[in-house]
Amino acid sequence: MALKLCSIASGSSGNCIYVGTDKVNLLVDSGISRKKVEIGLNDINIDPNTIDGILITHEHSDHIKGIGVFARKYKKPIYTTRKTWNATLNYSALGKMPDDLFVEIFPNEDFVIKDMMxxxxxxxxxxxxxxxxxxxSEDKKISVATDLGCYDEYIIDNLHGSNVLFIEANHDVRLLEVGKYPYFLKKRILSDVGHLSNEKSGELISTLYDEALSHVILGHLSKENNFPELAYESVKTVLSNCSHINCNDLNLSVASRNSNSELVVV
Ligand SMILES: [Zn+2]
Ligand SMILES: [Zn+2]
Incomplete structure (x- = not known):
């Protein structure tokens, strides 16, 4: 049973990622319009009616702003923690959220949807x-980790052993520092509760690297403080300097802001 991932949209302006097997179809976040989700799914031959659930990471608008319209049309379960659900309900632009679609999950507690753990x-x-x-699913593992802020042993333990890593490379520190963002926002992004820079992303990938890891997709790029070639080259430079990593064996790519990434199948 193959595990599949396709990023439909990724970046500070909206996030939605498809993960599935032959039996189950899931979305991680819905921070883009329903129409864009439908187009993205259609491009990989997935009927939106066959989505088994939407998993929310957190309540920031770039992760939830399309979920109201999608949930009302397709009536799919929404998996998230109770605190995130309550915070999501406070986001007025979502409109009325059907309460019966909420499925409570708990950090560090596995749950199963069909053949997916x-x-x-x-x-x-x-x-x-x-x-x-x-x-x-079976012996394969895909990880989706954006909006990290920083990482520690706990994060590393959770991501370890992935075959596919969808990971944040949010900003270039120098671009951010000289850019036009106000000081408080620069400070927030650079802090441990903000976003991972390209360099930090490269360091985390190098820590996680083992022979199981075949695909790394960089995502959640800042529109103002990064661009795809820079994220790619910065991470590649970090990885190339690690003697234990054979970059030729690693498929490294950057998820697009507004269109589908390749469909990765492992
Ligand atoms: Zn966020
Ligand atoms: Zn975000």
Missing amino acids: IHPFKSFHDAIDPVCYTFR
Whole structure:
């Protein structure tokens, strides 16, 4: 049974990632319009009616702003923590959220949807109760980890052994420092509860690297403080300097802000 991942949109302006097997179809976040989700799914031959659930990472608008319209049309279960659900309900632009669609999950407690084992774990990001997710089916593992802020042994333990790593490379520190963001925002992004820089992302990937890891997709790039070539080259430079990593064996790519990434199948 193959595990599949396709990023439909990734970045500070909206996030939505498809993860599935032949039997189950899931979305991680819905921070783009329903129409864009439908187009993205259609491009990989997934009927939105066959989505089994939407997993929310946290309540920031770039992760939830499309979920109201999608949930009302397709009536799919929404998996998240109770705190994140309550915070999501406070986001007025969502409109009325059907309460019966909410399925409570708990960080560090696995749950199963059909043939997929899902493991939510906490991140340091500055939201009410943020989680990242790993997905397992048979002996394969895919991890989706954006909005990390920083990482520690706990994060490393959770991401370890992944075959596919979808990971944040949010900003270039120098671009951010000289850019036009106000000081408080620069400070927030650079802090341990903000976002991972390209360099930190490269360091985390190098820590996680083992022979199981075949695909790394960099995501959640800042529109103002990064660009795809820079994220790619910065991470590649970090990895190339690690003697234990054979970059030729690693498929490294950058998720697009507004269109599908390649469909990765492992
Ligand atoms: Zn966030
Ligand atoms: Zn975000």
